Amino acid sequence: MTGFAIQGWCPGALRPMQSGDGLVVRIRPRAGRLSADQARGIAQAAAQHGSGLIDLSARGNLQLRGVTEASHPALIDDLRKLDLIDPDPRTEAARNLLVTPFADAQTEEIAADFARALTRAPVLPGKFGFVLDTGPAPLMQDIAGDIRLERDDQGGLLLRSEGLPLGAPVTAENAAQQAMALAEWFLAQGGVQDGRGRMAALIARGARPEGSLAPRVAPAPAQPAPGPGLQPQGALVGFDFGQLTAKMLFTLSGLGPLRLTPWRMLLVEGLKALPDLPGLILTADNPLRRVQACTGAPGCLQARAATRPLARRLAAQVPPGQTLHVSGCAKGCAHPGPADLVLVATGTGFDLIVQGRAGDAPQRRGLGETELDLKGLI
Template sequence: MKGSAMAAATDRQIETGDHCVPGLRRGACPTLAAPMPTGDGLLVRLRPAGGALTVAQMRALAVSALAHGNGILEITARGNLQVRGLRAESVEALAADIDAAGIIVPANPAIELSPLHGLDPAEVADPSAFERMLREYLHEKLASPLLAPKLAILVDGRGHFCLDEMSADIRIVAVDDTRWMVAIAGTAKTARPLFCGDAGEAVAAVGRVLDLLIAKGEHSRARELDDRVLETAFVQPIGPLSVSVSAKPQPGTVTLSAQKAALGLRPQFGQMQSSELIAFLANLAASAEIRLAPDRQFLITGLSRAEAECLTMIAGGYGLSADPHDPAANISACAGAGFCMSGFYETRRLAARIIEHAPGLLDGSLTVHLSGCAKGCAHPSPALTLVGSADGYGFSLDRKAGDAPDATIAGGGIESAIEKLAQLAGPQRQAGESAAACLKRLGAATIAKALRQD
């Protein structure tokens, strides 16, 4: 990887302040070849082959992140790994360590797979075999520089866990053991089905979609494809198909057979201190494997049920939760002040205050986004958002971090504001009403007025 990935870094640069650092245009994915400038240095995002790492590989990556970055490893909402706090001269050292550990990072676009692929007895079909076919037969098209850097392709083999809530430009879903459905532009509910057939036919259908994207122009996304063009390329459109019912990945023990189990763990806010991760990995046998999963979590496979139960008991001591109902899972927080120079406040400290004093907000009906600055790195979608600034905190009920806030809270008033939010989402809730429904009923103007009151 050192040779190929680093050689792929071009002369393209992003200006940050009065200097330039290696990188792609804004909005591109931060890779080893093109790390992204952030407030705490350079950031690299990795998706290892199959979303899987051995215990030794995960440890090697954590050691390298500690040596060459600021020691923070993150798992993103799409189940990718991020290394933070790198410098221009240390990215190559990280790449060399990744090579030495035998970690393979396929070229973009990343292809996301069901997290228990190849291991799940309930799996309808193996998505890793389909991915190999895609990369073999569509190699030139997938390598086209005209494809969008963030083009999202996922292959869902069903089974215990599905990828229904993940949006993708191209989603390929196993219908049964011989047929795959190809759909575009959305989640399982919103994507447009285009084709259903055997694996070879489905690969060809994906190739046609890639052709349309390349022909449309540089960095086009599937949602931009014209209906008439699609109807010409897919002359026999299909309607919704029935697929096996699966749950989304979540923390906790998953029984795979009488002898085998997997354990899902979620780092708090998706962030891991490398030193804590290294210590935790010492509790795992070399035969175990780490499988990255959506919603900022990972699964440990190759366990017995007794081993999974033992790890569940000790995981909390390393900042890892096996509780599917952990309230912290409803908070998206960036690294924040102390870890990122762009952060205006300590996001983790504020998150702890919300968990303690406003648990009613964390019923799973909404996401609380704690952003140290207006860039909103941790959560690009609308949410209940608290954004740090030089003036204090910007509050928004259902907006992105970069949007104009509904109210501004002075820095010293944040504790009181949290208590007022808790009251709004508590005593004023109607019977059976969720926190999200309650806040929506009250409205942004009413909430903003309440937060401004002394």
């Protein structure tokens, strides 16, 4: 397996991550929402203080690329005026909360409760996250989250630990409080070892919440994640490899408030027709939706090769319903889950993994980029 450096913490705005193209500044919009003013302000700040490239993360965050040590303070000042900056890195890191983009008013209130409770929560491992998947139907069961708020098939709320099929019933009023109690339980059970730990790993070791946190209710059946298109709340639009420019964000901000999603798409609130703008992915059958590719070289310091040109070239060869993941190293940032075909850069070509993850053992090694062709592989 190709080695990679494991980051035990998640970068934020106040604690940016160094990358091959400068600092990456991650913004966590509250409850995954951006007002039109905030979106416009981010676009202007990204162009002024960074490279103008903005990544959409699989946790519903925005990442501004190409920021420098010199421009970072002014960027934070601008973002603080937009109410997008937490008071300190600890508060920022604790607010690891992913909210469904199809949230109703009740979910929005619960999200605000969670955000408040998380400022008082015990210190949890860097990647430990909360998911509010409480829209009309559960859509985010494929999205990692250690403590999950979901609905049962009667619309009731349940709190579920990742790794367990059942959850504990909760109410809108006590959901945040019970979620924090579950986090305390995770810590008390020894869920953190050497500063790291995930709920699924603790559950796999046999630990089970008890009392009011005991799992006893099944979540409603999962629905497939949505593709680009119109939704009751507005227009869901995608971008090549989940990356957009400051100019595109500025344009979209003129159409309405935005909601972040874990599918690297944005929901433009209130639209009744898809925006006819170049550079948007507006249909589910766009071949670029079948490929995933991380930043790769030169943007990522750990990358062993460029990824997106290869993914773009091969996209049309990926049959509908199948997926190709091109990864700059075995860490597999763009797609932690399995894909039908994975190509991992090693520095001496690409390793091929069939139906697996970027870190899995490859079936073939050292494939040359220029002659790489999917015919016969997929």
